[in-house]
Amino acid sequence: MGFLTDATLCIGCKACEVACKQWNQLPMDGLELTANSYDNTGDLGATTWRHVAFVERFEDGKPAFDQPPFQSGWLMLSDVCKHCVRAGCMEACPTGAIVRTEFDTVVIQQDVCNGCGYCVPACPFGVPDLSMFDGKAHKCTLCYDRLTDGLEPACAKSCPTDSIQFGEVPRLMERARDRVTELKRLGVDGARIYGDDQIGGTGGIGGLNAFFILTDEPEVYNLPARPKLPQDETLPGLLSTLGAALLLGAGMVFSFRKR
Amino acid sequence: MRHVPEPEGRRGRRRPPTYYGVPPIHKPHWKWLIISYFFLGGLSGGSYVVATAAELFGTREDHDTARIGRYLALLSILPCPILLILDLGRPERFLNMLRVLKLRSPMSLGTWGLLTYSGIATLSTAAQAARDGWRVGPSGFLRSVPGRFVGALGAPFAMFVGGYTGVLLGATAVPLWAKNARLLGPLFLSSALAVSSAAISLILALLPGQRHTALDRLRRAETVASMAEMFCVAAVHLNSGPLGKPLVEGRLGRLHLAGSVGLGILLPFALHAVATRLRLPHRPVVILASLASLTGGFIMKYAVVMAGHASADDPAATFEYAGGRRRLPIGEESAPSEHGGGRPR
Numbered sequence: 001m002g003f004l005t006d007a008t009l010c011i012g013c014k015a016c017e018v019a020c021k022q023w024n025q026l027p028m029d030g031l032e033l034t035a036n037s038y039d040n041t042g043d044l045g046a047t048t049w050r051h052v053a054f055v056e057r058f059e060d061g062k063p064a065f066d067q068p069p070f071q072s073g074w075l076m077l078s079d080v081c082k083h084c085v086r087a088g089c090m091e092a093c094p095t096g097a098i099v100r101t102e103f104d105t106v107v108i109q110q111d112v113c114n115g116c117g118y119c120v121p122a123c124p125f126g127v128p129d130l131s132m133f134d135g136k137a138h139k140c141t142l143c144y145d146r147l148t149d150g151l152e153p154a155c156a157k158s159c160p161t162d163s164i165q166f167g168e169v170p171r172l173m174e175r176a177r178d179r180v181t182e183l184k185r186l187g188v189d190g191a192r193i194y195g196d197d198q199i200g201g202t203g204g205i206g207g208l209n210a211f212f213i214l215t216d217e218p219e220v221y222n223l224p225a226r227p228k229l230p231q232d233e234t235l236p237g238l239l240s241t242l243g244a245a246l247l248l249g250a251g252m253v254f255s256f257r258k259r
Numbered sequence: 260m261r262h263v264p265e266p267e268g269r270r271g272r273r274r275p276p277t278y279y280g281v282p283p284i285h286k287p288h289w290k291w292l293i294i295s296y297f298f299l300g301g302l303s304g305g306s307y308v309v310a311t312a313a314e315l316f317g318t319r320e321d322h323d324t325a326r327i328g329r330y331l332a333l334l335s336i337l338p339c340p341i342l343l344i345l346d347l348g349r350p351e352r353f354l355n356m357l358r359v360l361k362l363r364s365p366m367s368l369g370t371w372g373l374l375t376y377s378g379i380a381t382l383s384t385a386a387q388a389a390r391d392g393w394r395v396g397p398s399g400f401l402r403s404v405p406g407r408f409v410g411a412l413g414a415p416f417a418m419f420v421g422g423y424t425g426v427l428l429g430a431t432a433v434p435l436w437a438k439n440a441r442l443l444g445p446l447f448l449s450s451a452l453a454v455s456s457a458a459i460s461l462i463l464a465l466l467p468g469q470r471h472t473a474l475d476r477l478r479r480a481e482t483v484a485s486m487a488e489m490f491c492v493a494a495v496h497l498n499s500g501p502l503g504k505p506l507v508e509g510r511l512g513r514l515h516l517a518g519s520v521g522l523g524i525l526l527p528f529a530l531h532a533v534a535t536r537l538r539l540p541h542r543p544v545v546i547l548a549s550l551a552s553l554t555g556g557f558i559m560k561y562a563v564v565m566a567g568h569a570s571a572d573d574p575a576a577t578f579e580y581a582g583g584r585r586r587l588p589i590g591e592e593s594a595p596s597e598h599g600g601g602r603p604r
Contacts, residue, residue, distance in 0.1 A: 115348015135348025224581030241444030
């Protein structure tokens with residue numbers, strides 16, 4: 001199961017953020033304002049599992065008034081854990097706390113996580129984070145508890161414009177392709193799917209179970225265009241270290257050998 | 260609708276568009292505990308390897324080198340589990356690391372590697388202590404332990420403990436580390452061997468007696484390791500391209516160049532060269548050079564970890580590494596609230 005988050009339908013109401021926090025009993029992030037647009041959470045984190053990004057675009061300091069339709073100058077996107085097909089956090093986790101569930105989602109088992117924090121830099125999207133409340137890593141569970149009861153995730157349920165849609169990934173992907181075709185017909189040339197391995201939004205990750213429809217390049221929404229799976233470097237790194245170990249070992253033998 | 264014409268010729272001066280400068284990835288929380296572990300783990304693994312090389316291939320003069328190496332290997336690995344456990348968000352759950360072995364997770368591999376190495380290093384040191392006349396534990400059994408065989412068995416694990424930490428940094432989304440994933444392991448390993456040769460030299464020089472031959476051989480070992488480290492540092496700089504800015508610019512860059520390279524690698528070379536030419540007394544030179552080498556080794560690990568933090572905090576670095584078409588000037592302060600502005604629609 002997964003999410004299709006369609007940025008062209010997002011109105012920035014943050015119902016998803018609120019519903020997520022309510023259902024998952026996540027504390028607020030403080031009463032600070034970022035002073036950046038209407039964004040007051042700033043980033044995904046241990047207590048923010050949906051984050052609505054507000055991208056205001058300016059032409060030389062002034063808003064652009066001459067705009068094509070569908071959020072060309074005022075972009076909103078509800079960001080979330082991508083539940084990657086090949087998940088960096090899960091491969092990094094040394095305790096096996098991060099697992100793939102029967103719904104094909106990626107969940108951190110809170111009774112196993114020991115807060116080593118390795119999943120935090122191992123995620124190419126900056127999703128999981130350590131909580132200062134309990135020292136453990138947290139991220140979106142795709143409402144695992146709701147799924148087991150046959151309910152859809154809280155954010156998708158609360159989204160008033162169906163910008164967040166929940167369902168089976170192949171079906172959602174089909175819907176996303178149709179939507180992109182439709183958007184292009186309506187003149188949104190930049191419309192694209194982010195998270196489809198065929199279109200190439202997500203390089204070595206093999207696709208995302210929570211994917212997006214964007215109207216501009218991913219970086220505009222603070223998403224990396226071609227993230228790589230960090231663990232693909234484990235074996236090459238170990239092999240080069242083995243090579244170095246052999247050379248240095250020979251060097252040590254040479255240093256101590258009788259002459 | 261009002262149309263605001265775009266003034267000509269101003270596009271180039273715009274600062275890079277990012278999402279309000281918010282980093283697209285999260286940096287790790289690793290600070291002093293982990294940096295100290297990287298240093299001490301390297302020191303221990305390196306000492307074990309040097310001791311084993313001295314024991315297997317050295318002469319009578321290298322006897323003390325091997326002995327000090329064995330004791331140093333155990334002493335420097337002792338604080339490591341404590342540092343690692345203290346760093347956990349939930350230290351009481353440290354045993355959860357032993358639930359699984361995951362071949363693609365360097366931290367999981369490291370857990371098991373460190374565990375195995377600690378066991379072998381403890382056995383080697385205990386056997387050394389028993390041979391040195393300490394009557395602690397089953398000294399009869401420990402004296403019968405084939406020290407050379409155990410040393411040869413433990414050396415690969417010691418090498419692993421010295422180098423895997425670099426691989427662990429490389430297998431993340433942090434641009435500077437990930438870009439150098441194949442170089443950080445060799446870098447950390449060569450540094451580990453350099454600092455441990457220096458540490459053993461330091462202790463030998465502080466002990467009474469003439470130890471010219473042993474110190475010369477250790478000097479040779481340290482030179483080999485330092486040259487390898489220099490090669491790796493240079494390779495990291497060449498390989499990083501614009502991602503390497505945190506390692507050369509600003510306070511951290513100055514610290515890295517002066518500390519890791521100047522103090523840790525070049526100064527010991529220079530000291531020994533000058534001392535040989537001017538026939539300076541051997542002992543103080545060795546002490547000074549070893550201290551420089553040890554300090555430089557620590558600074559190198561500090562600099563690599565902190566430069567990774569800076570790299571993770573720089574959106575332009577992540578966008579450069581996770582290669583879209585967008586190329587932003589790396590390391591510049593990004594302007595708030597100017598997004599994709601000025602691009603023709």
